[in-house]
Amino acid sequence: MSEPKIILSDVSKIYAAGRGTIVPAVEHVNLEVAPEDFVCIVGTSGCGKSTLLYLIAGLSFPTSGQILVDGKAVTGPNAKVGMVFQGDSVFPWLTVRRNVQFGPELRGLSRRECQRIAQHYIDLVGLTGFEDLLPKELSGGMKKRVDVARAFANDPDVLLMDEPFGALDAMTKERLQLELLKIWEQERKTVLFVTHDLEEALVLGSRVVVMSRKPNTVQTIIDVPFDRPRDLMLKTSADFQRLRRRLWELLHQHEAAPA
Numbered sequence: 356m357s358e359p360k361i362i363l364s365d366v367s368k369i370y371a372a373g374r375g376t377i378v379p380a381v382e383h384v385n386l387e388v389a390p391e392d393f394v395c396i397v398g399t400s401g402c403g404k405s406t407l408l409y410l411i412a413g414l415s416f417p418t419s420g421q422i423l424v425d426g427k428a429v430t431g432p433n434a435k436v437g438m439v440f441q442g443d444s445v446f447p448w449l450t451v452r453r454n455v456q457f458g459p460e461l462r463g464l465s466r467r468e469c470q471r472i473a474q475h476y477i478d479l480v481g482l483t484g485f486e487d488l489l490p491k492e493l494s495g496g497m498k499k500r501v502d503v504a505r506a507f508a509n510d511p512d513v514l515l516m517d518e519p520f521g522a523l524d525a526m527t528k529e530r531l532q533l534e535l536l537k538i539w540e541q542e543r544k545t546v547l548f549v550t551h552d553l554e555e556a557l558v559l560g561s562r563v564v565v566m567s568r569k570p571n572t573v574q575t576i577i578d579v580p581f582d583r584p585r586d587l588m589l590k591t592s593a594d595f596q597r598l599r600r601r602l603w604e605l606l607h608q609h610e611a612a613p614a
């Protein structure tokens with residue numbers, strides 16, 4: 356068996372909220388993620404999902420515990436770890452093409468290579484023909500496609516996605532899920548994908564990490580047994596609906612518990 360890509364050992368992040376109050380954002384989290392795993396993280400608002408991604412990205416540091424990526428302790432942002440947020444992070448003054456080329460340009464690749472990479476991902480996310488438009492000329496779904504293309508163009512090993520499709524309407528979201536599945540089939544990355552949409556977690560993920568609130572920690576991890584490549588018809592199967600129900604119960608069972 357190969358080495359885990361990411362290891363979190365007893366990771367806690369405690370914020371000081373002033374006047375001596377402390378906010379445990381995540382507590383005693385243990386998690387191992389294998390290379391090319393697609394892990395979805397679900398849990399109620401405030402249970403520490405974003406905090407977990409920031410810690411893995413090296414944008415924030417644990418109060419205690421240890422995080423390893425490729426066997427090395429995380430000491431800060433790492434070019435091999437990319438992130439996609441819920442809002443768009445496209446540069447409004449750059450065209451679609453220049454937005455996607457931005458990362459490869461920063462890495463100092465030749466102009467030709469930057470153009471080749473950008474076109475490859477623009478095609479993969481379905482933006483062919485829109486290369487010269489500016490973000491203000493794009494719909495929300497198209498901007499999200501630019502974000503996804505940009506993340507892949509940076510060629511990360513690990514992709515951290517924090518409710519990336521959360522602001523999209525249901526149809527657009529489904530189309531983006533399909534695009535993401537298609538890209539991931541071609542270029543397997545280690546993906547951690549936060550969502551509050553249980554169907555999204557089961558369509559995309561190979562495993563779903565269910566987090567609890569108070570304590571903000573990993574409650575359960577479920578394996579998602581559906582064959583790949585997947586399509587959206589999967590959602591109509593009885594097995595899918597059974598697993599969705601189980602996941603729903605896991606989340607709500609916790610909510611019903613006394614505070």
Ligand SMILES: Nc1ncnc2c1ncn2[C@@H]1O[C@H](COP(=O)(O)OP(=O)(O)O)[C@@H](O)[C@H]1O
Pocket residue numbers: 370371372378379380381398399400401402403404405406407571
């Ligand atoms: N910078 C911060 N300072 C203080 N508290 C924070 C900070 N970031 C997050 N928190 C708190 O930590 C908890 C987890 O937050 P977060 O990771 O954003 O949850 P989620 O993404 O699951 O909604 C929440 O109670 C939140 O209010």
Ligand SMILES: [Mg+2]
Pocket residue numbers: 404405406
């Ligand atoms: Mg969040």
